[in-house]
Amino acid sequence: MLIDTHSHIYSEEFDDDRSDALKRAKEAGVGKIILPNIDSSSIERLSALAITDTNYFYVANGLHPTSVNADFKRELDAVFSESTFDSLPNIVAIGEIGMDLYWDDTYLKEQMEVFDYQLSYAKDKNFPVIIHCRNAFSNIMDVMSAYKDSGLTGVFHCFSEDYEAANRVIGMGFYIGVGGVLTYKKSTLPEVVAKVPLASILLETDSPYLAPVPHRGKRNEPAFVSCVAEKLSSLLELDYGKVCEITSENAKKLFRIAQ
Numbered sequence: 001m002l003i004d005t006h007s008h009i010y011s012e013e014f015d016d017d018r019s020d021a022l023k024r025a026k027e028a029g030v031g032k033i034i035l036p037n038i039d040s041s042s043i044e045r046l047s048a049l050a051i052t053d054t055n056y057f058y059v060a061n062g063l064h065p066t067s068v069n070a071d072f073k074r075e076l077d078a079v080f081s082e083s084t085f086d087s088l089p090n091i092v093a094i095g096e097i098g099m100d101l102y103w104d105d106t107y108l109k110e111q112m113e114v115f116d117y118q119l120s121y122a123k124d125k126n127f128p129v130i131i132h133c134r135n136a137f138s139n140i141m142d143v144m145s146a147y148k149d150s151g152l153t154g155v156f157h158c159f160s161e162d163y164e165a166a167n168r169v170i171g172m173g174f175y176i177g178v179g180g181v182l183t184y185k186k187s188t189l190p191e192v193v194a195k196v197p198l199a200s201i202l203l204e205t206d207s208p209y210l211a212p213v214p215h216r217g218k219r220n221e222p223a224f225v226s227c228v229a230e231k232l233s234s235l236l237e238l239d240y241g242k243v244c245e246i247t248s249e250n251a252k253k254l255f256r257i258a259q
């Protein structure tokens with residue numbers, strides 16, 4: 001079995017063929033999908049999908065850094081309200097949260113404050129976190145330094161830093177989320193991932209984004225996590241089934257999924 005630990009298949013990009021995409025996922029061996037939230041506007045569609053099969057879909061609730069602006073307090077209140085948590089089944093993590101300074105650093109301070117709030121919430125309620133980190137590794141580390149030895153754990157989804165950063169992340173007890181970028185020709189990720197213990201790796205798609213080769217440039221979907229597993233299998237010269245088994249066990253351990 002494979003677990004896609006990061007998919008936005010509840011998003012409107014799948015409104016025309018979501019059930020077909022899910023069928024393809026199951027045919028490709030994807031046994032579970034983690035659905036990370038974006039902001040208050042995505043909760044209803046996330047919940048509507050997650051509720052259809054609570055042995056298949058697992059939910060992360062949180063506020064994505066690109067949805068943070070001057071009005072962030074209202075957004076945080078909505079995402080972290082009791083009624084939001086009540087409406088979402090199977091919550092296994094807080095996510096996706098973090099910082100994104102790639103397009104715009106206008107709300108750098110606000111992003112840091114919102115990230116810190118969500119880390120603190122996750123720590124208090126004993127949830128792992130799903131971290132989105134784009135052009136912001138040092139800022140993320142600054143905010144996270146306050147949580148050192150707090151028992152907080154999670155995954156750096158779509159990990160894109162170097163080996164030294166990977167070591168720091170793993171040293172903190174966090175996992176490295178690996179997706180389509182692993183299959184890209186010019187990517188430096190394979191060198192990093194080859195040196196990281198498999199026990200610290202989770203597989204993901206981030207669908208609809210970042211489709212792996214040979215689907216690069218098209219819409220990504222959970223079935224394509226098998227392409228990432230294949231690439232990892234050849235990179236590590238390890239049996240495909242073993243890669244699926246170990247990475248799925250890692251995901252179950254982090255998100256405390258029993259079966």
Ligand code: NI
Pocket residue numbers: 006008036096206
């Ligand atoms: Ni995402």
